[in-house]
Amino acid sequence: MTSPRHVTLIDGSGFIFRAFHGLPPMTRPDGTPVNAVYGFTTMLMKLLSESDADHVAVVFDTSRKTFRSDFYPDYKAHRPPAPEELVPQFPLVRDATRAFDVCCIEMEGFEADDLIATYARAAVAQGAKVTIVSSDKDLMQLVGERVQMFDPMKNRVIGEPEVREKFGVGPDRVVDVQALCGDASDNVPGVPGIGIKTAAQLIGEYGDLDTLLARASEIKQPKRRESLLEHAELARISRRLVLLRDDVPLPVAMDQLAVKPVNPETLAAFCAAQGFRSLMNRLNVKAPPVATMAAATPAALPVAPKVETRYELVVSEDALDRWIAEATRAGTVAFDTETTGLDPLRAQLVGVSLSVEPGRACYIPILHSPPQAQGSLDLGGGGPAADTPKILPAKTTLDRLKPLLADPAVLKIGHNIKYDMQILAGLGLVLTSLDDTMLLSYVLDGGAHGHGLDELCQLHFGHANIAFSEVCGTGKAQVTFDRVPLDKALAYAAEDADMTLRLHRLLKPRLLAERMVTVYETLERPLVPVIVEMERAGIKVDRAALIALSEDFGRRLGELENEVIALNNGEVFNLGSPQQLGKVLFETLGLPGGKKTKTGQWATGADVLEELAHLHPLPARLLDWRQISKLKSTYTDALVSQINPATGRVHTSYSLATTTTGRLSSSDPNLQNIPIRTEEGRKIRHAFVADAGCKLISADYSQIELRLVAHVAGIEGLRTAFASGADIHAITASQVFGVPVEGIDSSLRRRAKAINFGIIYGISPFGLAAQLGIPQGEAKAYIAAYFQRYPEIRDYMERTKEEARENGFVTTLFGRKVYTPGIKDKNGAMRAFAERAAINGPIQGGAADIIKRAMVRLPAALKEAGLAARMLLQVHDELVLEAPEAAVEPTIAVVKRIMEAAASLSVPLLVEAGAADNWGEAH
DNA sequence: ACACTCACG
DNA sequence: GACGTACGTGAGTGTA
Numbered sequence: 022m023t024s025p026r027h028v029t030l031i032d033g034s035g036f037i038f039r040a041f042h043g044l045p046p047m048t049r050p051d052g053t054p055v056n057a058v059y060g061f062t063t064m065l066m067k068l069l070s071e072s073d074a075d076h077v078a079v080v081f082d083t084s085r086k087t088f089r090s091d092f093y094p095d096y097k098a099h100r101p102p103a104p105e106e107l108v109p110q111f112p113l114v115r116d117a118t119r120a121f122d123v124c125c126i127e128m129e130g131f132e133a134d135d136l137i138a139t140y141a142r143a144a145v146a147q148g149a150k151v152t153i154v155s156s157d158k159d160l161m162q163l164v165g166e167r168v169q170m171f172d173p174m175k176n177r178v179i180g181e182p183e184v185r186e187k188f189g190v191g192p193d194r195v196v197d198v199q200a201l202c203g204d205a206s207d208n209v210p211g212v213p214g215i216g217i218k219t220a221a222q223l224i225g226e227y228g229d230l231d232t233l234l235a236r237a238s239e240i241k242q243p244k245r246r247e248s249l250l251e252h253a254e255l256a257r258i259s260r261r262l263v264l265l266r267d268d269v270p271l272p273v274a275m276d277q278l279a280v281k282p283v284n285p286e287t288l289a290a291f292c293a294a295q296g297f298r299s300l301m302n303r304l305n306v307k308a309p310p311v312a313t314m315a316a317a318t319p320a321a322l323p324v325a326p327k328v329e330t331r332y333e334l335v336v337s338e339d340a341l342d343r344w345i346a347e348a349t350r351a352g353t354v355a356f357d358t359e360t361t362g363l364d365p366l367r368a369q370l371v372g373v374s375l376s377v378e379p380g381r382a383c384y385i386p387i388l389h390s391p392p393q394a395q396g397s398l399d400l401g402g403g404g405p406a407a408d409t410p411k412i413l414p415a416k417t418t419l420d421r422l423k424p425l426l427a428d429p430a431v432l433k434i435g436h437n438i439k440y441d442m443q444i445l446a447g448l449g450l451v452l453t454s455l456d457d458t459m460l461l462s463y464v465l466d467g468g469a470h471g472h473g474l475d476e477l478c479q480l481h482f483g484h485a486n487i488a489f490s491e492v493c494g495t496g497k498a499q500v501t502f503d504r505v506p507l508d509k510a511l512a513y514a515a516e517d518a519d520m521t522l523r524l525h526r527l528l529k530p531r532l533l534a535e536r537m538v539t540v541y542e543t544l545e546r547p548l549v550p551v552i553v554e555m556e557r558a559g560i561k562v563d564r565a566a567l568i569a570l571s572e573d574f575g576r577r578l579g580e581l582e583n584e585v586i587a588l589n590n591g592e593v594f595n596l597g598s599p600q601q602l603g604k605v606l607f608e609t610l611g612l613p614g615g616k617k618t619k620t621g622q623w624a625t626g627a628d629v630l631e632e633l634a635h636l637h638p639l640p641a642r643l644l645d646w647r648q649i650s651k652l653k654s655t656y657t658d659a660l661v662s663q664i665n666p667a668t669g670r671v672h673t674s675y676s677l678a679t680t681t682t683g684r685l686s687s688s689d690p691n692l693q694n695i696p697i698r699t700e701e702g703r704k705i706r707h708a709f710v711a712d713a714g715c716k717l718i719s720a721d722y723s724q725i726e727l728r729l730v731a732h733v734a735g736i737e738g739l740r741t742a743f744a745s746g747a748d749i750h751a752i753t754a755s756q757v758f759g760v761p762v763e764g765i766d767s768s769l770r771r772r773a774k775a776i777n778f779g780i781i782y783g784i785s786p787f788g789l790a791a792q793l794g795i796p797q798g799e800a801k802a803y804i805a806a807y808f809q810r811y812p813e814i815r816d817y818m819e820r821t822k823e824e825a826r827e828n829g830f831v832t833t834l835f836g837r838k839v840y841t842p843g844i845k846d847k848n849g850a851m852r853a854f855a856e857r858a859a860i861n862g863p864i865q866g867g868a869a870d871i872i873k874r875a876m877v878r879l880p881a882a883l884k885e886a887g888l889a890a891r892m893l894l895q896v897h898d899e900l901v902l903e904a905p906e907a908a909v910e911p912t913i914a915v916v917k918r919i920m921e922a923a924a925s926l927s928v929p930l931l932v933e934a935g936a937a938d939n940w941g942e943a944h
Numbered sequence: 945a946c947a948c949t950c951a952c953g
Numbered sequence: 954g955a956c957g958t959a960c961g962t963g964a965g966t967g968t969a
Contacts, residue, residue: 595966595967597965597966597967598966598967598968599947599948599949599966599967600948600967600968601967618947618948619947619957620946620947620948622947622948624948625948625949626948626949626950627949627950647949647950648950650965650966651949651950651951651964651965652951654964654965654966655950655951655963655964655965656951659964659965679962680961680962681961682960682961684953684961684962685962686961686962686963687962687963688962688963688964689963690963690964691951691952691962691963691964693951693952693953693962693963694950694951694952694953694962694963694964695951695952696951696952697951697952698951698952702951721953726953726960778959778960779959781959781960782958782959782960782961783958783959783960784959785957785958785959787957787958787959788958788959789959791958791959792959848956849955849956849957850956850957850958853956853957853958854957854958854959857958857959857960858960858961860960861959861960861961862960864960865953865960865961868953869961896952896953897952897953897961897962898953899953
């Protein structure tokens with residue numbers, strides 16, 4: 022480890038903005054704007070090739086919230102949000118940095134400038150020379166004997182003379198001048214009436230700011246004197262704002278900044294993915310062929326519904342090569358896989374279809390057995406075997422497809438491409454550069470309709486796709502796709518690829534037009550590979566423990582059943598039948614207070630049975646029976662049967678395009694509703710265990726939805742409550758009921774908690790009354806008291822409802838649309854329902870955005886920290902990871918950091934994390 | 945296929 | 954004054 026001689030620190034965030042505004046718009050073949058990325062990449066390339074620096078880092082801002090905004094909330098507060106076209110470029114610039122194998126440095130709570138100051142000081146202390154690549158005047162205070170700045174856009178070095186020219190004083194007095202003249206763009210106040218010239222003159226005369234302020238009364242000009250005397254404190258605050266911290270703990274050690282040789286292949290892959298062909302030529306690496314941008318850019322107009330179709334069955338090497346070449350030339354190809362089943366871990370790849378222009382597609386069979394001679398049923402013309410052409414060997418096909426799939430310069434479009442990636446991953450094939458028409462539809466029209474391929478084709482093109490059942494049959498007669506005759510397989514599979522391409526041309530241009538680029542590019546698309554890894558990882562369950570639990574539950578069900586039957590005077594009935602139970606309770610036993618459901622049946626829900634429990638012993642027994650029965654059938658029995666024999670783990674499937682709010686959903690099995698609320702249920706959670714030598718880590722956001730309420734609705738009382746870090750429900754109780762926090766008992770706290778939750782759900786007196794078991798009038802009074810104490814919540818609710826009425830949707834803080842159908846329904850109940858959903862939308866959806874962002878960022882952060890931990894599960898506000906036992910502590914630190922920094926709100930985000938051998942104890 | 949119930953956030 | 958309500962999911966069971 023040699024000490025650095027020349028350290029170059031690049032102000033990444035500053036550069037992005039200047040490049041964005043300074044360069045003409047450029048887009049990638051898929052429509053993503055990349056002009057700032059291009060500018061950054063060329064700058065970095067030039068710098069690395071021309072500079073003699075031996076240590077380099079690119080430093081970024083993380084969020085707006087820094088230690089400065091803590092003591093001066095207006096600091097940089099009135100900056101408009103970044104332009105829509107710039108947002109997707111932020112992560113790409115970091116990708117660019119990594120493609121050069123250069124360190125990205127950022128730290129929550131500090132600006133890039135503070136980190137630069139810190140590294141500069143450390144470098145000088147080690148005897149090195151420092152170059153700061155930036156033109157930001159805020160960094161000029163750092164210039165000195167061994168520190169210079171370089172403006173990469175103007176190709177100009179900034180040393181002491183240049184600083185003097187700008188500020189009229191030397192670098193050591195720059196902060197004093199800035200403190201006086203302020204900075205409108207950063208909201209640094211300064212002293213009113215004093216500009217840069219006067220400031221320089223004053224500092225020149227008095228030496229420094231403190232002396233000037235102390236002797237301000239000596240100033241001759243009356244206005245200037247009064248202003249300085251009156252605003253001395255403002256000047257001191259301003260100095261604190263502009264003075265850079267150079268004592269930040271170094272997030273990355275200096276020696277990590279050492280320049281490494283660039284791997285041309287990594288760099289070429291990155292450039293290819295961005296469509297930077299000229300840069301690849303400069304790199305002297307063989308560029309994967311890419312079509313011209315014009316040819317690859319999707320047509321902006323909807324595709325005519327009726328296009329003549331030409332579908333080709335690919336059974337020769339020539340034809341296969343021709344299709345692959347065409348896809349490569351086009352730079353964009355729709356892609357679909359056909360398999361033997363729905364479970365991607367067990368299904369086998371049967372064939373692949375491709376499409377590069379509407380109406381034209383091919384199907385490449387990979388695993389087709391000739392239709393089995395099904396006795397005498399096969400009566401077709403000349404017999405199937407005779408006209409079944411020979412298909413290419415699977416290995417040939419896969420070997421040829423592999424480079425196409427891995428080629429970052431060719432965009433692969435799929436519909437629910439997660440599934441295809443799973444299938445390919447099972448064969449050791451990697452798919453890079455992807456788009457997903459299901460996710461495009463979801464971000465554009467989530468909540469308006471479903472996002473299945475068939476549904477979308479019907480909706481957008483009035484086209485009915487060939488039904489799967491038509492090809493494979495239904496029920497007992499259903500066959501797997503490998504048994505489908507090739508002509509039918511071609512018609513079905515090629516149509517899917519064709520339609521996927523058409524949908525892409527229709528939907529992708531809408532992203533920019535409807536301002537959904539950010540949601541799609543930063544939350545949805547990058548999540549796909551992350552989810553693929555999670556699903557493939559699965560989670561280990563203790564089979565023996567579940568079986569033992571199941572047996573235990575079975576015994577107790579038998580006992581409870583006997584008791585219930587005895588209580589029904591020995592009259593046998595099916596405990597699982599709500600209909601029979603209703604008759605027993607309200608007819609045979611004649612218990613009072615029966616309610617009917619909307620279909621006229623006796624209602625027998627848990628709330629009803631709890632009411633009845635004090636009149637008769639049977640309902641309580643039945644509640645116990647129901648609980649155990651649910652646990653046994655839905656969890657212990659079902660989970661055991663879901664264990665994948667090959668991995669010994671359960672692999673859920675996450676749906677990315679199901680919910681109306683942006684949440685994920687989990688199925689087959691659903692691992693987002695594993696019991697926890699009751700003692701018996703928790704035992705099931707204990708059966709989710711870590712692999713040998715590992716621990717499970719559970720990290721969950723504390724009160725994320727309520728924090729979002731405080732932030733989105735701007736509720737001052739809640740914000741300060743969260744900032745204090747104390748028990749939020751107790752504080753709410755104290756504020757709403759007017760009792761000091763020490764006087765809050767569990768009952769008051771429980772009521773406050775129910776109101777807090779009610780707010781999230783779009784509160785109503787009826788709902789709150791039902792939740793708390795109190796009269797509606799009382800609930801109404803609570804709500805009134807809450808509104809009184811937190812008046813901003815009422816504005817938020819009205820504002821949100823109005824937004825929904827105006828647009829038909831509401832939006833989350835990341836810009837996701839949540840549709841609110843029924844908001845103008847003439848039926849009052851329907852409308853009220855839509856209104857509550859509208860109020861809930863930005864809250865639940867915002868929380869979903871935040872955890873998605875954390876999930877997208879986490880894998881790289883773990884990798885960067887050299888940690889082998891992997892994400893296994895997401896449960897809306899919780900992430901479950903598996904980590905080697907020895908690495909638990911550092912893993913928790915990274916997970917916490919990434920999750921808490923996933924959004925910067927006006928309230929802190931808090932993540933609580935624990936580790937144990939099983940999920941029950943880790944939580 | 946639908947209703948009901950209940951597991952989770 | 955009555956309507957029917959907490960928001961978002963998925964799964965198992967019974968019934969038609």
